[in-house]
Amino acid sequence: MEFKLPELGEGVHEGELVKWRVKVGDAIKEDQPICEVMTDKATMEIPSHFSGKVTSLNAKEGETVKVGQNLMNYEGGAGSSASASSHSSAPAPSAPAPMSAKPATGATAASSVSIPASSVSIGSKVAAAPSTRRYAREMGADLATIPASGPAGRVMREDVERFISGGGSSAVRTTKSSNGARPAANSEERIAFKGLRKKISEKMALSKHKAAHFTYVEECDATELVKLRNAAKEIGAKKGIKVTYLPIVMKAMVAALKQFPIMNSTLDETTNEIVLKHYYNIALSVQTDDGLTAPVVKNVESKTLMELAKEIQDLVERSRSKRLTMEDLTGGTITLTNAGSIGGLFATPIINFPEVAILGFNKIARKPVAIMKNGRERIVVRDWTLFSISLDHRIVDGAIAAEFMKVFINYIENPALLTLEG
DSSP states (O other), X not given: OEEEOOOOSTTOOEEEEEEESOOTTOEEOTTOEEEEEEOSSEEEEXXXXXXXXXXXXXXXXXXXXXXXXXXXXEESOBOTXXXXXXXOOOOOTTOSSOOSSEEEEEOOOOOOOOOOTTOOOSSOSSOBOHHHHHHHHHHTOOGGGSXXXXXXXOBOHHHHHHHHHTOSSSOOXXXXXXXXOOOOXXXXXXXXXXXXXXXXXXXXXXXXXXXXXXXXXXEEEOHHHHHHXXXXXXXXXXXXXXXXXXXXXXXXXXXXXXXXXXXXXXXXXXXXXXXXXXXXXXEEOEEETTEEEOOEEOOGGGSXXXXXXXXXXXXXXXXXXXXXXXXXXXXXXXXXXXXXTTOOSOOOOOOOTTXXXXXXXXXXXXXXXXXEETTEEEEEEEEEEEEEEEEETTTOOHHHHHHHXXXXXXXXXXXXXXXXXX
């Protein structure tokens, strides 16, 4: 009997098989996780709809698989709600479309290219599936030099892996350096380029290819921001809420975006229309052990600072424990990235396409500055920071970026003004 890849969500037709949770010979129970598949929205656990025994696995980890593709064969009885050749489990909570998969973690990335693993290249001296050929190319291996173990002399992915690791009949692969010498065996390490890291690569490449990037940087007196955050931190601690600067920054973003709606938009290239968003869903870049992801804080304009702090805390924890859902990762209108806790003056962040802007919040440091007070110049120590914003120049002009940052920074320097916002 066949186990086919179920529907993954509206408009999602394929994904990368990141990990098998079962192996040939395993006895499986209904609703048991079988594998993890990563789409452009999230990594999802694919559950079983049957109880039975695995007889074959028909796709490799790292391979792109399509909805409806036979992933696995099994023997045994089908589940109570599905036939032997299809998969129709309950939809995942909060998902935007009926799904048969349980989201496990997330990645903001572009859709990967579908390459049918079952087809074999024609007109080539070496027989190999396109996915195997692509893997060999990525790893720098020459298919013509790899011993084949597949039917009719076909090179399989495991043949490439064996060759790369030095486990085949060929010696460990080495490369001549510029002076003709060969490096010692095992002086290099190769890590499979797949999963979240590959999705990040695809999304970043898409963004740089599609959007005309430019970055604007402005300095800011963050003294009042620090005071407000310290006060809010004490209140939050009594409620078990960790309050960072981010809720305040998000509120200032919304207040400024209302005055410059073009910054909170996307370009619909199919209709040649700029879509202005009159809701404010701010994606937050979060670094995890697997790479960068960007869960979305929805309807920032309608939430209090404490509500935002609690939601941010929850999203960060679930990002790092791989418990984000597809709903957490969709619907963003602009992105906020914060590298200030690590250091550096400022960065030039890459736009979270198809959004048109991403705001970078950088480190806050104490420094002496000159200010005018009562007609006299004085040197005082203030909390100081830099904000950087990257924008799609197809949509946003430099003058608009400068005006937006002027308004935004005014809210950061005078956060009491945020109480006047509706």
